[in-house]
Amino acid sequence: MVFPELIDGGGEEMPYTQKENTIVSKQTIVALVPGRFKENIRVALRSYDLEEIRFRVNRPPELVYRNDAYFMGAETLSTNDAEFIMNQLSQHSLYAFEEELRNGFLTLAGGHRVGLGGETIVENGMVKTLKHVRSFNVRITRQMNGVAGRYLTDLFHGQWRNTLIVGPPQSGKTTLLRDIARTASYGQQAKQMTPIPPRKVAIADERSEIAAAFEGVPQHDLGPRTDVLDRCPKAEGMMMLVRAMSPDLLIVDEIGSERDKSALREAMNAGVSVICSAHGRTVEDMEDRALLRTSSGRPLFDRLLLLDGNKRGKLIIPKKVSV
Incomplete structure (x- = not known):
């Protein structure tokens, strides 16, 4: 196996000490x-x-x-x-x-x-x-704004990079997806980094965990340009959102099946950036589940973010491998 390249900047604890907003x-x-x-x-x-x-x-x-x-x-x-x-x-x-x-x-x-x-x-x-x-x-659901901040420089470069967030249960995957959606929808003009313009965001929320929708209305602040398809199977939901809502960024939680992977490729081929999550602990876990690459060995994602049980993250650039 050819291991991916690590990016400097991962490993510190996600800033969960910032203000938490119970909805x-x-x-x-x-x-x-x-x-x-x-x-x-x-x-x-x-x-x-x-x-x-x-x-x-x-x-x-x-x-x-x-x-x-x-x-x-x-x-x-x-x-x-x-x-x-x-x-x-x-x-x-x-x-x-x-x-x-x-x-x-x-x-x-x-x-x-x-x-x-x-x-x-x-x-x-x-x-x-x-x-x-x-x-x-x-x-208990809480919105923790700012947890994505330390990763934004690597996840956004002119447009949102296709990214897979990997971690075990309770590692902060959904919280991070939620904050990325909010940031992308509002945009960000922080002085210390390249500005992030606001974008149209779509969320395929099969288990109502990202938006925490109640009767179709998101209970979290996901920004003014975010559309949510709640309780719809992920693969169908992604395609419905791409066709109907023309998003710039598509967000989905807990991918895993071949149908999910096919829908991700379709969205990417349509010019939509995708940020999603999957259960796992290592790069090898994702390789074994064939979530990182196309059949030709080309990386499916521009970035892989590995979270551990302490909510620390390491960013990785997947490389092409021979098949």
Whole structure:
């Protein structure tokens, strides 16, 4: 294997100490919580480090922080508590949430996302919905502006470079994509770097994680020139956005299939810049999944950004290899 070339400038921790903007009141989360747990949840939500609140029947609620996790006392969640949470999520109209249940999560106003675990109902080999939901993962959404700043000089040069962001879960891939979208949409006129003119941005957001859309409206500030296609399969969504919205920059999360790769190539061939992410830890992971190159060995992306579990990034220039 011919290894890619490293670019100087990676490796420092992403600036997560900058101002964090929670999109709406955390009351949307507190409203889900059974009464005896509410006050402790209110206190926990004051921390910027809180990432998840997990409720499981017959277990105490668990608070998951950026670098730690612990159970909230000894009192456990009952089946009645789980039904209370479901009623709050559905506003007592479960039939209206069949599609969300089939996908295994619900999105709250404000973009906070609730993952669900329970018993699946399967028809013709496909999950139709969930019943007897007994575990909940409330993922706290926050917008962290500025985290892409240290990479912009390498990701933008006259136009946005085709870039693949790679990292393990919780490494900051989606947060970085969100900030790139916002920066591209607004543009940037920082004195210390080449100005970035505003561009039309399109986001294929299959899992509602980048825009955190609620009823089609993004709950994060993605800039004034950004269009979002929410909960659409990535490959179809990318093609729909290229045809209908004529973007300058297309952003998509968690690519992986051959159909995704084909759609990326189609978008690039149409003159659209693409910035996307994939799960992985190393260059070899991407080589094994054939995400870095075309069949001729030519690099599919201009830049590869590897993030580690501490949200540190290294920029790499993929090279052509013999096939």
